[in-house]
Amino acid sequence: MPTPPHLVIAVDGPAASGKGTIARALARHYGLPHLDTGKLYRAVGLAVRLAGQDPNDSDAATAAALALDPELLDDPDLMSGDNAQHASIVSAHPPVRAALLAVQRAFAAQPGGAVLDGRDIGTVIAPDASAKLFVTALPEIRADRRHRELSAKGDFASLASVLADIEARDARDSGRSTAPLVRAAGAALLDTSELSIDAAVQRAIALVQAAISRDGQQQV
Ligand SMILES: Nc1ncnc2c1ncn2[C@@H]1O[C@H](COP(=O)(O)OP(=O)(O)O)[C@@H](O)[C@H]1O
Ligand SMILES: Nc1ccn([C@@H]2O[C@H](COP(=O)(O)OP(=O)(O)O)[C@@H](O)[C@H]2O)c(=O)n1
Secondary structure, eight states, X not given: OOOOSSEEEEEEOSTTSSHHHHHHHHHHHHTOOEEETHHHHHHHHHHHHHTTOOTTOHHHHHHHHHTOOGGGGGOTTTTSHHHHHHHHHHTTSHHHHHHTHHHHHHHHHSTTEEEEEESSIXXXXXXXXXXXXXXXXXXXXXXHHHHHHHHHTTOOOOHHXXXXXXXXXXXXXXXXXXXXXXXXXXXXXXXOTXXXXXXXXXXXXXXXXXXXXXXXXXXX
């Protein structure tokens, strides 16, 4: 099955499920640009923190999202555990999500297509994506992966606190009223709990190929 001329791949899932790893590998495989949309929300959370503001303050978070400084995307604190909680809190404000919508939609609409990963790509940002994946794994396995990742960067939070952070974020992201974390209609489920990175990527490519060929058949 040939690759369609405009291929948009939506990859969603909870924290540390492996969606970013898979999205980056899919982007390499199909020669597409990739956007980690979580970084946008992390940058808003960081801006609010650096300004000494409360992430629960919707007006402050929205102002930060509307004036987002791209340099924050390279800040060493962007990927920290503390900042992940801030990102999760600011991302629940509907005007923050609205402020970040256009840039994500434009990324998906670029010629040739794109791979985006996050929480609402298949539901809100690119509901007509050519292929949608919902990547998941058991919470304990996700916590172990994130714990190793943070430790390698010198962030020595305990495994128990990483698990608690992930569970708190999952609950907040799934329970919010706007764009909650949910498996999109038509999204293929990919549980990476027992898969190596290579096996998960191969499975993801197979699922994308299946979605593309299904679409092709529907168009006939
Ligand atoms: N299938 C896997 N097996 C083992 N480790 C994995 C797997 N997928 C991802 N990882 C590792 O787990 C961590 C979190 O993966 P990542 O792709 O960043 O997750 P997410 O984008 O969902 O938060 C990274 O250190 C990554 O290398
Ligand atoms: N499309 C997205 C992406 C992230 N987010 C929020 O941003 C936080 C950080 O996202 P992330 O993708 O960087 O987090 P990880 O899955 O990498 O741990 C999430 O917990 C969500 O609250 C969102 O609401 N919508």
